[in-house]
Amino acid sequence: MSLLKSSGVRHRRPQFHPLTVAAVERLTDRAVAVSFDIPDELRETFRFEPGQHLTLRATIGGTDVRRSYSICMSRAQAAGTGRLRIASQEVDGGAMSVWLNRVVRPGDRIEVLAPLGDFVCPTVDTEREIVAIAAGSGITPVISLVRTVLEEEPGTQVTLIFGNRTPDSTMFRAELESLAEHCAARFDLIEVFSRDSSGARDPLLTGRIDGAKVRQILRRTGVAVPEVDEWFLCGPIGLVHDVRTTIVGEGAEPASVHHEEFFQEPVPAPAD
Ligand SMILES: Cc1cc2nc3c(=O)[nH]c(=O)nc-3n(C[C@H](O)[C@H](O)[C@H](O)COP(=O)(O)OP(=O)(O)OC[C@H]3O[C@@H](n4cnc5c(N)ncnc54)[C@H](O)[C@@H]3O)c2cc1C
Known part of the structure; x- marks a missing residue:
């Protein structure tokens, strides 16, 4: 689906993909890591640069909530497991962080946008x-x-x-x-x-x-x-x-x- 802006430039609407939660791992009293299985047909879509984040979308308490969570694993770990992992620290009164920490379980499906962000560090051949x-x-x-x-x-x-x-x-x-x-x-x-x-x-x-x-x-x-x-x-x-x-x-x-x-x-x- 796309929108035609008056400039004539076509902007694609971001497309959310339903991903299955593979694991929920407690990191601290107030933080969990959530891993998603990435099916083969979405491997290319979810290829990421370390430092990028995923946007999650869920209906929480009747409201459409979208929040960003950074991918917290290396490129090799992602390739080796076929998963992507994010982590959320619970924020008092927060909508999505509380939901991720207390409600989400393995097997749940969450709408996720492909990786975004320019806080990245492309790797090089030199020593730095x-x-x-x-x-x-x-x-x-x-x-x-x-x-x-x-x-x-x-x-x-x-x-x-x-x-x-x-x-x-x-x-x-x-x-x-x-x-x-x-x-x-x-x-x-x-x-x-x-x-x-x-x-x-x-x-x-x-x-x-x-x-x-x-x-x-x-x-x-x-x-x-x-x-x-x-x-x-x-x-x-x-x-x-x-x-x-x-x-x-x-x-x-x-x-x-x-x-x-x-x-x-x-x-x-x-x-x-
Ligand atoms: C690019 C990007 C990457 C991010 N990556 C991560 C990540 O990897 N892990 C992670 O835990 N969070 C991350 N965040 C923050 C995350 O997107 C949410 O903002 C956070 O989880 C709170 O969302 P919520 O729906 O629970 O709270 P909301 O319902 O949005 O907010 C509830 C209340 O908490 C306050 N609040 C909102 N965010 C915070 C915060 N971070 N600390 C303290 N108080 C807050 C709000 O002002 C409000 O009063 C990232 C944000 C950005 C922009």
Whole structure:
């Protein structure tokens, strides 16, 4: 189906495909991963660049709801399993995130749009230095990018700074730690927790990630900002903008800084 705009340019209406849920995996108390079987005839349609997202559509409480969820697996994992995996962190009062976390089961059919988005990192034959900075559910496109780069670029170095409230609320923690162990020479995983009741943790790795903390962590780990080839930032808008401003101020090439924002953090009400 298509629409003919007055410019004469034909725009295809996005086409949703009903996909079967193959698995629902609990990641944390508030997050699940949902995998879809991709039938052979849709393999080409659902071919993706790591970092892209799927748009899901469902009728929830009588309302047509459409939301984006990033693919959170590498290209090789997708090819090997014939599935695509997304993950959703439950948002209080949220329509689709609550439905995905509490209602959806294997065997259900969900309408899904082909992958979209330009928060991507086409792999290359050269050796690169890549830094990714993610917070909370912002890890979803980043785990796809990081894993694909490590699998497809044998000489590339990757640093991931990943912020969460606590170890237990961290999505893909075991998977990332196992990847860091497996690729120890090329993948530096730096976890930052905003809530640490023990007081025993390194203060630099405690608290919310912001530009100043990122600057200090990069100095300590010996990453020379102007020499980084590509940056990938994903998380709340405030964090992404603060980190971007900081690293560009430290000499990062603006065109090398890619970012994806999931959500505008609520602006606190002004004090009376
Ligand atoms: C390109 C893109 C990729 C995304 N990828 C992912 C992903 O991989 N995993 C994932 O969990 N989410 C992802 N999101 C966010 C996701 O699309 C939804 O916005 C989120 O799940 C909330 O939808 P909802 O229907 O549950 O909440 P809604 O019903 O839309 O919102 C309910 C309330 O929660 C607030 N709210 C909405 N979103 C958030 C949020 N993210 N954090 C805090 N409060 C919020 C709203 O202001 C509203 O008050 C992505 C968003 C974009 C744009």
